[in-house]
Amino acid sequence: MxxxxxxxxxxxxxxxxxxxxxxxxxxxxxxxxxxxxxxxxxxxxxxxxxxxxxxxxxxxxxxxxxxxxxxxxxxxxxxxxxxxxxxxxIGMIFQDPMTSLNPFMKIGKQLSEVLMIHKSMSRAEADIQAIQMLDAVRIPSATPRMNQYPHQLSGGMRQRVMIAMALLxxxxxxxxxxxxxxxxxxxxxxxxxxxxxxxxxxxxxxxxxxxxxxxxxxxxxxxxxxxxxxxxxxxxxxxxxxxxxxxxxxxxxxxxxxxxxxxxxxxTIPGNPPSALVNRKGCPFRERCSEYRTECSAVMPPFKSISNTQALACHINQADTVTPINRIA
CATH class of the missing domain: 3.40.50.300 (P-loop containing nucleotide triphosphate hydrolases)
Incomplete structure (x- = not known):
């Protein structure tokens, strides 16, 4: 499902x-x-x-x-x-934990607020859950880490904090x-x-x-x-x-x-990605493709299967007969 x-x-x-x-x-x-x-x-x-x-x-x-x-x-x-x-x-881990974490708030407060807002926990209950999650993401000395600011942690540790926050x-x-x-x-x-x-x-x-x-x-x-x-x-x-x-x-x-x-x-792939400002027909990869053919500029190829586990949008590689595929939307 x-x-x-x-x-x-x-x-x-x-x-x-x-x-x-x-x-x-x-x-x-x-x-x-x-x-x-x-x-x-x-x-x-x-x-x-x-x-x-x-x-x-x-x-x-x-x-x-x-x-x-x-x-x-x-x-x-x-x-x-x-x-x-x-x-x-739905939890989300952003690309840069240094800009995703509030530099003016201690780690513990940022973690606990998630549970206080979404689970209606008291601060004491939220702190206990936050420490347990820091342990789960393999952050050593989790309890004292709660009182540290993001800049006091390494990049890897900050990313672990973000994972902990997303999973709380x-x-x-x-x-x-x-x-x-x-x-x-x-x-x-x-x-x-x-x-x-x-x-x-x-x-x-x-x-x-x-x-x-x-x-x-x-x-x-x-x-x-x-x-x-x-x-x-x-x-x-x-x-x-x-x-x-x-x-x-x-x-x-x-x-x-x-x-x-x-x-x-x-x-390398020669050329540059297409501008999103230009609304053009055809396949967006055509200008960089080593297997370009005329129809690539005329129409975007339909997304079709080539096997039970694989599908693509390409004029060159599509089979004449479309095979039903599993687990591909």
Missing amino acids: SILSIENMNVRFNTADGVVQAVTDLSYTIEKGETLGLVGESGSGKSQSVFALMGLTADNGIVSGTANFKGENLLTMSKKQLNHIRAEK CRPELLIADEPTTALDVTVQAQILALLRELQAEFNTAILLITHDMGVVAESCDRVLVMYGGKKMEQADTDSLFAHPAHPYTRGLLQAIPSITKDMDRLP
Whole structure:
């Protein structure tokens, strides 16, 4: 059963330069207890699609479509309704914990307030729960940490605090927006291992937003690849890495450094991402694609399956016969 189902989500912004189309007709599902990776370059629409889910779109943003969370459409909820959902049922780990945590408040107060607001706990009860969660995310000496400010913690420790805060109310869905970007590889591995342990303990569904394909390989059950605000490919993780079908997905995987190959330069995808201000027909990746053909400029290819576990939007790689697919929205 899907805990979250996104259908035809569109996110656009009215600006002085024109309308910016950040996300176009995005659809996917997340099952309870699974991890879905949302990947793509900066500007592909990953974070904006999630901000729309959480009601965090900028004032000039316009969101349409449906985002059914346990049968309720998040996109039509009032701010009051969303405040009830956020933290209590959907938790979010933001990209930069230093800017997400209040620098003027002690860690303990920031954690306890979540429980006092959403669970109506007393400060003493909330403090006990907060300390237990700090222990759960492997922060040593949890009790004295409650009296420290964010700047007194390392980057890895601040990220653990953010994870603890997101999990305090035992949410059914956890959204992690680039949770390991600013961390060194050792701490990154620890954070990913921690998320897996906590997911197993609480059976939480995780939507992991990242541009790091190594993180995807290690952490995700399924992967959704975005480019230019559109869904390019979706597959289970093993299929995506064994047989990447979309030219953009292959470009992303080829750019991963290899410890088994000697190379003077990493392969790159030539060109730049398309401007979201220009509303053009066809595939947004066409100008950078090594397999470009005329129809790529004429019409956006439909999103169709090529196997039981893999689907994509590409004129080149689609089979003539569409095969029913499992677990792909």
